[in-house]
Amino acid sequence: MASEPIRLSRSTTREGREKAIFEAARSVFAEFGFKGATTAEIAKRAEIPKANLHYYFPTKEALYRAVTEDVLTAWLEAASSFDESADPQEAIAAYIGAKMDMARADPIGSRIWASEILRGAPVIGDFLETTLLDWIKSRETIIRRWIKAGKLVPMEPRYFFYMIWATTQHYADFEGQMVALNGGKPLSNAQFEKAKAQVIETLLRGVLPAET
C-alpha cells in the first residue's frame, strides 16, 4: 500500500486480452457447459465488448476447442506421473497425488472435462478413443504384471483407474457440494492435504496384499 502503481485488471496488450478471454471462457464453459455458455458472459468476465470477442476467436466453438485442447494437455502431463519403473506403491501414490494436486490447482479444467463427458464428448471423443485408450491399455499391462508378481491383489486394472479418476476429480467437480457441507467455506489447504493423504492410503490399502 505504498508506492505500488495501480495496475488495471483489464489487459491492454493483444496477448493479455486473448489470455483474459481464454480464462473467462474456461470459467463460463466449466459452469454452464458448451451450450449454456454465452459469448456475452465470457466477454463480460474478460472485460471486453461482447462483439470484440469474435475478433480474437472467430466462433464460440473455436474458443471452446482452444479451451478443450488445453485441458487435454494438462491431463497428459498428470498422466505421465505414473512411473512404471517404480514399485507399485510408489507409482500409484505418485499418480493419485498428481491427480489430486491437479484437481486442486485447476478445478475449472476438470469441470470442463466433466461437462464435455456429460454431453457425450462430441469434441474430445477422438482423444478418448485413441490417446486415452492407449494410455490405459499400457498401464493395465503394468498393473497386471504387478498382480502376477504378487505385488497387488488380483483385480481388473481398469476399474481401479476409474476409482482413481473418480475420486480425485470429485475434489474439483463437486467442490460446490463440499463447500456446502463444509459450512460454506472451501476446503483449507490443511483439509485438502489430509484428504489427499487419506485417498492415497485407502486406495493403496485396497489393492496392496495384506502382508507387506
Add this chain to the structure above:
Amino acid sequence: MASEPIRLSRSTTREGREKAIFEAARSVFAEFGFKGATTAEIAKRAEIPKANLHYYFPTKEALYRAVTEDVLTAWLEAASSFDESADPQEAIAAYIGAKMDMARADPIGSRIWASEILRGAPVIGDFLETTLLDWIKSRETIIRRWIKAGKLVPMEPRYFFYMIWATTQHYADFEGQMVALNGGKPLSNAQFEKAKAQVIETLLRGVLPAET
C-alpha cells in the same frame, strides 16, 4: 411380431404426456444442464408441440425444479440403505452396492445432480446444507464409533463418503468416457457386476483393519 397391437409411442392421456415431458426434460437437462437445455428440444423428445409444453409446466424453471425434486427423493432412498445397526463391513457394502445400482438404474438422475453442482447448486443448495449435511453428520458419528471400537482404521469419515459418492456416481456421470474406452459399447451387466464387486472390495480393504 404376431397379433400385438401397435402401440403409439406418443402418449394420449394427460398423465402420459406429463410423464413424457418429464422424462424428456430429465434427459435434456442431464445432457446440457439447466442453461443449455431448450424447451424446444424437450418438446421434441416428448413428441409434443413446443408451445404446448408450457401448458403442462408453466416455465422451464418449474419443470427443472420438478425434475430436481425427483432426483433428491431417489437420493434419499439410496441413503437409507446405510444401516447403522449392522456391522461396518455389511453396512458399507450394502450402501456402496445401493449407490452403484442407483448409478446403473438411473444414470440420468445422477447426471442432473452433477450438472447442478457444476453450476454452483443454485436449486439444491438448500438440500445440501440441511438434509445432506444432517445425513453425513449422523453417519460420521457411526463411523467414528466403529473406528473407536477398532472395527475400522483411523480416518476422516467424511473423505471416505466422498470416495464412495465419487466412485459410484462416476459410473453414471462418466458413462460416456467408459463407453469410449470399452470399444463403443456400454458396460455389459457382467462387466458392471464385476466393477461393483471390485469397488466394494477395494473400499472395504481400504478401511477394514488388516487382521479380521
Add this chain to the structure above:
DNA sequence: GTCTATAATCGGATAGAC
C-alpha cells in the same frame, strides 16, 4: 487494430383459435 451498430436467428413464453 479495435469497437459500435446491427443483422439474423434462437429461445421462452403467451394470446387466442379450434
Add this chain to the structure above:
DNA sequence: GTCTATCCGATTATAGAC
C-alpha cells in the same frame, strides 16, 4: 383441453465506422 401463430428478448455473428 389442446394446438397454431406469434411476440419479444437474448444470442451469435458480421459489416463497417473510427
